[in-house]
Amino acid sequence: YPDTLNCARVLLEDTIERFGPDRRCLVSPELTWSYGDLLRHANQVAHVLVADYGIVPGNRVLLRAPNNPWLVACWFGVLRAGAVAVTTMSLLRSGELRAIAEVCRPSLALCDPRFTDGVDLPLLDFDELAARCADKPAEFEPVATAADDVALLAFTSGTTGKPKATMHFHRDVLANSDTFARHVLKPEPDDLFTGTPPIAFTFGLGGLVVFPLHVGAATLLLERATPAELAEAVRDNGVSVLFTAPTAYRSMLANGLADRLTGLRRCVSAGEALSRSLWQDFFDTTGIRLIDGIGATELLHIFIAAADDDIRPGSTGRAVPGYEAAVLDANGRPVPDGMPGRLAVKGPTGCRYLADPRQRDYVRDGWNITGDTYVRDRDGYFWYQARSDDMIISSGYNIAGPEVEEALLGHADVAECGVVGMPDEERGSLVTAYVVLRAGVTGDDRKVKELQDFVKQRIAPYKYPRVVRFLDALPRTSTGKVQRFRLRQLG
Numbered sequence: 001y002p003d004t005l006n007c008a009r010v011l012l013e014d015t016i017e018r019f020g021p022d023r024r025c026l027v028s029p030e031l032t033w034s035y036g037d038l039l040r041h042a043n044q045v046a047h048v049l050v051a052d053y054g055i056v057p058g059n060r061v062l063l064r065a066p067n068n069p070w071l072v073a074c075w076f077g078v079l080r081a082g083a084v085a086v087t088t089m090s091l092l093r094s095g096e097l098r099a100i101a102e103v104c105r106p107s108l109a110l111c112d113p114r115f116t117d118g119v120d121l122p123l124l125d126f127d128e129l130a131a132r133c134a135d136k137p138a139e140f141e142p143v144a145t146a147a148d149d150v151a152l153l154a155f156t157s158g159t160t161g162k163p164k165a166t167m168h169f170h171r172d173v174l175a176n177s178d179t180f181a182r183h184v185l186k187p188e189p190d191d192l193f194t195g196t197p198p199i200a201f202t203f204g205l206g207g208l209v210v211f212p213l214h215v216g217a218a219t220l221l222l223e224r225a226t227p228a229e230l231a232e233a234v235r236d237n238g239v240s241v242l243f244t245a246p247t248a249y250r251s252m253l254a255n256g257l258a259d260r261l262t263g264l265r266r267c268v269s270a271g272e273a274l275s276r277s278l279w280q281d282f283f284d285t286t287g288i289r290l291i292d293g294i295g296a297t298e299l300l301h302i303f304i305a306a307a308d309d310d311i312r313p314g315s316t317g318r319a320v321p322g323y324e325a326a327v328l329d330a331n332g333r334p335v336p337d338g339m340p341g342r343l344a345v346k347g348p349t350g351c352r353y354l355a356d357p358r359q360r361d362y363v364r365d366g367w368n369i370t371g372d373t374y375v376r377d378r379d380g381y382f383w384y385q386a387r388s389d390d391m392i393i394s395s396g397y398n399i400a401g402p403e404v405e406e407a408l409l410g411h412a413d414v415a416e417c418g419v420v421g422m423p424d425e426e427r428g429s430l431v432t433a434y435v436v437l438r439a440g441v442t443g444d445d446r447k448v449k450e451l452q453d454f455v456k457q458r459i460a461p462y463k464y465p466r467v468v469r470f471l472d473a474l475p476r477t478s479t480g481k482v483q484r485f486r487l488r489q490l491g
């Protein structure tokens with residue numbers, strides 16, 4: 001990348017140069033904006049920031065909204081002004097927002113009017129912002145940021161402790177598009193993207209903003225979508241590229257919504273492990289090969305993935321071109337292929353926590369240590385085992401919680417489950433399954449025995465859950481990940 005680079009210019013002006021300003025860009029249930037519309041709104045936002053609020057390059061601006069066109073206009077406006085976007089999930093509570101503000105000290109917050117509660121900062125809501133934009137010029141020359149000026153701070157969906165802000169440069173924003181998107185996803189200008197991850201989550205930022213806009217495609221922004229609403233939106237709008245998490249794919253299948261997905265060309269699954277059985281069921285029902293990919297807030301987006309004929313169901317895939325991945329032991333030495341160890345990644349993006357001593361835990365000898373246990377095979381495919389914290393050691397056996405979960409999910413009565421180790425005097429840890437049953441099924445002792453027997457038939461019997469508990473729902477983070485640490489606290 002050139003030394004001087006503003007990624008907002010690349011994504012807007014450069015795309016407009018190729019396709020013209022009238023090309024469809026953002027679609028929402030309420031409105032459609034062309035690339036020219038988005039550019040004008042973003043420019044006017046930048047003028048409001050600079051002229052009315054005195055924002056200077058490097059200032060941080062907090063954004064808080066569900067996925068909608070004004071959020072995207074604000075994101076681009078902030079970057080064009082040379083400021084740093086701190087996009088937050090609209091579902092966060094005031095305590096969580098306060099913790100974020102304490103870490104990164106934003107100068108201003110731009111909020112959807114429905115989500116101004118608990119924002120303890122100078123604040124401008126989108127209604128006021130739109131009014132101020134009305135008399136601002138449509139042109140704004142983007143600040144000539146350096147390629148390695150910080151463009152955004154993304155907070156990890158980390159489950160414990162003080163939130164960690166990860167810094168990403170202007171060039172990083174384009175790097176994932178030039179690696180994962182270009183080599184694996186291969187979007188086309190006529191694609192229409194949609195999906196569920198919040199833009200505040202870098203999975204959503206890449207999949208719903210950066211990747212489509214970099215190639216001149218359009219993106220359908222949904223504020224909140226149940227699996228049924230998502231499937232309907234796909235069918236009714238002719239969506240061709242979908243980004244969501246394994247849970248949503250599973251739930252669309254379980255609810256008989258697959259017939260609405262047949263127009264999809266590409267489906268990306270990330271955020272949690274995609275099991276082999278779900279990949280296969282989805283393929284058998286829709287004919288679509290899900291693209292699994294592991295990404296992380298620390299690396300901005302996906303760094304191991306596979307598409308089309310490269311897919312080996314049950315494997316996350318291979319290192320995305322541009323990235324290097326390895327499996328290391330506790331001393332940072334590579335383990336032999338076929339053996340489990342810690343996933344380590346190097347590439348054009350990487351972890352830079354904002355003033356946080358946990359930096360030295362995540363980056364060691366130049367490798368990003370993601371906290372996942374993986375096995376690499378001889379062909380360079382990476383097979384997810386568990387979060388390193390979720391490996392259960394019971395009577396000396398290493399048991400990956402997700403493997404037991406996958407076995408349980410094969411049972412027709414199981415809607416969702418989470419498997420964790422519980423401290424046990426005799427065995428060290430007891431494999432414990434928290435199970436959400438399908439509607440109408442009763443969780444009693446007979447069901448426990450039936451599920452245990454079922455698991456013993458499918459995987460090595462020593463892995464079966466010695467304890468099975470039934471829940472109405474699994475605890476999840478705002479990005480949809482199962483909070484296994486909270487399951488462990490349930491006792």
Ligand code: 3UK
Pocket residue numbers: 156157201202203204269270271272273274292293294295296297298300301302316370371372384387479
């Ligand atoms: C887990 C996966 C197995 C893994 C993310 C795509 O999830 C994202 O970022 P987070 O910071 O979490 C990172 C952790 O999530 N994970 C993600 N994808 C997979 N595990 N298979 C997968 N396909 O534990 C990882 O360390 O919330 C995902 C793009 C951008 C992202 N930020």
